[in-house]
Amino acid sequence: MVTVHAxxxxxxxxxxxxxxxxxxxxxxxxxxxANDIKEQVVSGKLVDGEKLKSVREYAVFYxxxxxxxxxxxxxxxxxxxxxxxxxxxxxxxxGARSTLESMMIHTHVKEFVRGMKNMGIHTEESVxxxxxxxxxxx
Amino acid sequence: xxxxxxxxxxxxxxxxxxxxDNLSFALPRGRVIGLLxxxxxxxxxxxxxxxxxxKPDSGVMAIDGQIISRHTRDKVSFLLEPVNLYRFxxxxxxxxxxxxxFDDFDYKKAIMLCEEFKLGLSRRVEFLSKGNQERLCLLLxxxxxxxxxxxxxxxxxxxxxxxxxxxxxxxxxxxxKASMVIASHLIRDLQSIFDDIVILKKNEVVMAxxxxxxxxxxxxxxxxxxxxxx
Numbered sequence: 001m002v003t004v005h006a007x008x009x010x011x012x013x014x015x016x017x018x019x020x021x022x023x024x025x026x027x028x029x030x031x032x033x034a035n036d037i038k039e040q041v042v043s044g045k046l047v048d049g050e051k052l053k054s055v056r057e058y059a060v061f062y063x064x065x066x067x068x069x070x071x072x073x074x075x076x077x078x079x080x081x082x083x084x085x086x087x088x089x090x091x092x093x094x095g096a097r098s099t100l101e102s103m104m105i106h107t108h109v110k111e112f113v114r115g116m117k118n119m120g121i122h123t124e125e126s127v128x129x130x131x132x133x134x135x136x137x138x
Numbered sequence: 139x140x141x142x143x144x145x146x147x148x149x150x151x152x153x154x155x156x157x158x159d160n161l162s163f164a165l166p167r168g169r170v171i172g173l174l175x176x177x178x179x180x181x182x183x184x185x186x187x188x189x190x191x192x193k194p195d196s197g198v199m200a201i202d203g204q205i206i207s208r209h210t211r212d213k214v215s216f217l218l219e220p221v222n223l224y225r226f227x228x229x230x231x232x233x234x235x236x237x238x239x240f241d242d243f244d245y246k247k248a249i250m251l252c253e254e255f256k257l258g259l260s261r262r263v264e265f266l267s268k269g270n271q272e273r274l275c276l277l278l279x280x281x282x283x284x285x286x287x288x289x290x291x292x293x294x295x296x297x298x299x300x301x302x303x304x305x306x307x308x309x310x311x312x313x314x315k316a317s318m319v320i321a322s323h324l325i326r327d328l329q330s331i332f333d334d335i336v337i338l339k340k341n342e343v344v345m346a347x348x349x350x351x352x353x354x355x356x357x358x359x360x361x362x363x364x365x366x367x368x
Contacts, residue, residue, distance in 0.1 A: 023330060025357030028349040060310045065170045067333050068349070 021062055029064055030071035036062075037072070038081060041092060042100050052082060052090040142167040142286060142317045143188060148197035150183060157183050160197070163336075163343040165317060170331055172348070173321040174362055175338035181321040184338065185288045188319070189216040202285055212240060215284035217292055220271035225264035229257055229274060233281075242283040251277035251307070269300045276304060280311040287318040293327055301327055329358040337365045 023032050040046040053061065058069045073090060076082040081100065084090045116127055141164035148161045157180040165171055175181050186192040187199060190211050199206045201213050223232060229252060237243045252259060255273045257266075266274065279287065292308070293301045301324075309331060312318065319336075322328055335351065335358055337344040344365045351361045 025329070025359070026352055026355050028352045029330060030349060056310070059312075060306060063305060063309060064330050065309065065333050066312060067169060068330075071349070 029062075030068050030075060033058070033062055033064070033069065033072035034075045034079075034081075037076060038100055041081065041097050042104060044097070046092050048092050048094045048096055050092045051088075052092070054089065140167055141165060142202060143319075144198075144200045144203075146198045148187070148199060149195045150180075150187065150192070151195060158194075158197075159341050161341060161343065162197075163345070165319065165336070166334065167317055168315050169333040170312065170318045170320065171334045171336055172325075172328060172332035172358070173319050173336050173338065174323075174325065176366065177323075179338045179340070181338055182290055185216070185290050185319065185321055188286065189214050189288055191216070212242065213285040215279045215282040215287045217279045217287075217289040218275040220268065220275060223263050223271065223274065225262075227263050228259065229261050229263065229266075230259040232263060232274060232278065233259075236278045236281070240282055244281045244283060247311075248277055248281040251281065251311075254307070255303075269296060272296060272300070272304075276307060280307065283313055283316075285316050287313070287316060289318065289320045291322055291324075292320060293322065293324050305331060325359045325362060332358065335361065337362060339366065 021036065023029050037046065037052075046052070052058075052073075055066050055069045055073065058072075059066045062069065073082065073084065077084055077090075080093055081096050082090045083093050113127070116122075116130070121127055121130070143165040145164065146162045148158050149156075150158045173181050173184070183192060187194055188201070188206065190206050190208060201210045204210050204213075224235070227235065233245065233248045233252070236248070237245050249259075255270070255277065257270055257273060257277075261270075263271065263274070276292065279289070289308075293304055296304065305327065308318070308320075320328060320332070329348065332348045334345060334347050346361065348358055351358055356364075
């Protein structure tokens, strides 16, 4: 976490810092930042309607340039996760969490089904049986 | 105009050694540009030409459309090296000296950065550690409201903690609409703060936005090696 004192933040000065998020070298960083913010929404660290940090604060937080943060913000806006209000800042769109959750669930399920198919498990019954087994084990 | 620096038909040689021969390219505005290339390829020469510390043999270089000369020096902030500091001065004298020299110097910012770096204003430059001398140089150059910031190997010889402090300080102090050109071999330490990658080869400049490189599934380092070796 990076702490930026409000008064000093306007001058762009960092007071203290701990761990840096590590990025994959070969995936656009703005996409990784957008995903990180989405995960924060799903996990409840950022709540619907909450105001986001400024571009500059995020730049220092993620240790990337303001331009990269701006691109992440643009991506989140086109995906209706955040809404930018001119001169005020960006906010988490109401209902973003549930939208993202269902999107993520769909993605996980699709990946799961694809994995099953790759292993030769095609029929509905056999997939469901495995799911039931796994649920009882949990 | 989206380019901050334009270079047309630049030639520069040291005696028989031709560094640039008829080189042309432009650098975009409002971005952090990583200037990469092998040792001796001319990165430092290029930065010094941009800062008007060296003169080209022929060709035209311009900043904001204005041909580079002593009149463009106040648009450019060149990162000093500790040897350029006056050893007898106190930190506060060095700051005052810079303030007197450059109209765009932000005195308040320099003082805040000193506090951030825990650099006592009354300490004598000659008694500062190497790391602290480097810190003073960085804060002096970042405290200007220039159009172009030129940093030649800003992380060379620094320990990992100071390196990280430097990266954070650079990021926190990027001046809007200004461009920063950082020449370095430390691709891994700096790749996440480069918006554009500019690779200097023998008489050739290869450029790409860093995020475009990653979108192709490559790291900046992979790309650099690929360009150098082809």
